[in-house]
Amino acid sequence: MDKVEKPDLWHFEREAWDSGHQRVAGVDEAGRGPLAGPVVAAAVILPSDFDLDGIRDSKTLTPAQRETAYARIVERASAVGVGIVGPETVDRLNILQATFEAMRVALADMGAPFDFVLVDGSHPIPGLGADQLAVIDGDARSASVAAASIVAKVTRDCIMTELAKKFPGYGFEKHKGYGTEEHLRAIDERGVCSIHRRSFSPVARKVSGDCPQQELF
DSSP states (O other): OOOOOOOOTTHHHHHHHHTTOOOEEEEEEEOSSOSBSOEEEEEEEOOTTOOOTTOSOGGGSOHHHHHHHHHHHHHHSSEEEEEEEOHHHHHHHOHHHHHHHHHHHHHHHTOSOOSEEEEESSSOOTTOOSOEEEETTHHHHOHHHHHHHHHHHHHHHHHHHHHHHHSTTSOHHHHTTOOOHHHHHHHHHHOOOTTBOTTSTTGGGSOOOOSOOOOOO
């Protein structure tokens, strides 16, 4: 059986370094698709000698693996930043623009200079004012983007677990706001609460104002 080659996760970073850039940040988000909760972005700058064992697309890791990788990234990365944009902003801007805003906030939150950005997806971040490259499936192809995907996912999961305590009965701690059967059934039974994205179907069809409106973000 032929041996499957692992992707070179330093490829895009190395190209940026070879072109003269020194502080290469990877950026990714979590939470574009859910019906509730924030969209969370993370920005990470990794040192070139960072051990990539266990660092890959967060969607391919178990929760325990993500937690372990998250702790190591936060401890050993050159810089880490997080951007959180709440559901009201998602509704006001649309999810793509809200995602870009979260990414800009994450880069600023690093509190460290960067001179090149690798962005997961097909679109560069508008108005960034820095060299950047959009990489489709970047979380599976770039070390720093994979690290950012892990930080964003772990951060958002923690937020949704905490929000489940404020809004019991929706199961946010389980499905993290995605449109599962359990979540849709809870919306039918309980109505829409203040962390639901009212511009997202089927939430838009079920807006009832049954839950207390709290400013959470």
